[in-house]
Amino acid sequence: MxxxxxxxxxxxxxxxxxxxxxxxxxxxxxxxxxxxxxxxxxxxxxxxxxxxxxxxxxxxxxxxxxxxxxxxxxxxxxxxxxxxxxxxxxxxxxxxxxxxxxxxSNTGKINTRAIVQAATRSEKEAVYADLKRYFGED
Incomplete structure (x- = not known):
């Protein structure tokens, strides 16, 4: 104990x-x-x-x-x-x-990883689909 x-x-x-x-x-x-x-x-x-x-x-x-x-x-x-x-x-x-x-503040840019980490699963899936389209992988 x-x-x-x-x-x-x-x-x-x-x-x-x-x-x-x-x-x-x-x-x-x-x-x-x-x-x-x-x-x-x-x-x-x-x-x-x-x-x-x-x-x-x-x-x-x-x-x-x-x-x-x-x-x-x-x-x-x-x-x-x-x-x-x-x-x-x-x-x-x-x-x-x-x-x-x-x-x-270290990079002077939006922390995109923090945004995606804070997103719901369905929002992450939508971002993933957008990125696959962007990179021509859909």
């Missing part, structure tokens, strides 16, 4: 915690929005998102709200300068989620 060892730390100050999220100053955010022409700045493969605040997102659905995003992920540098517009970008909700869940 295996024993269970349980440890309870009642001293909350000793527990590790993530640093709080930094946000750009109001002035910095206004500079970022002006630079972005009030559009999502997501760029992948030379193609920009370009959705504007208030647009309907044709892929993700819903009304676009632009939010501030650390250009360098919080996990790599949690201390983005709130006064430096170059440290920030304006992203729509869809691309915030894409960056958080599927963006590989």
């Amino acid at each position: 295996y024993g269970v060892v349980q440890s309870i730390n009642t001293d909350a100050s000793a527990l590790p915690h993530a640093s709080s999220r930094v946000t750009p100053s109001k002035e910095t955010w206004n500079v970022v929005l002006a630079r972005a022409n009030n559009c999502c700045e997501w760029n992948e493969g030379g193609q920009s998102c370009g959705l504007q605040e208030g647009d309907n997102d044709p892929i993700g659905g819903g009304t676009v709200k632009l939010t501030a995003d650390h250009k360098t992920p919080h996990s790599i540098n949690p201390n983005a300068d709130p006064l430096n517009p170059d440290a920030w970008q304006a992203l729509c909700g869809r691309h915030q989620v894409t960056k958080r869940n599927y963006w590989d």
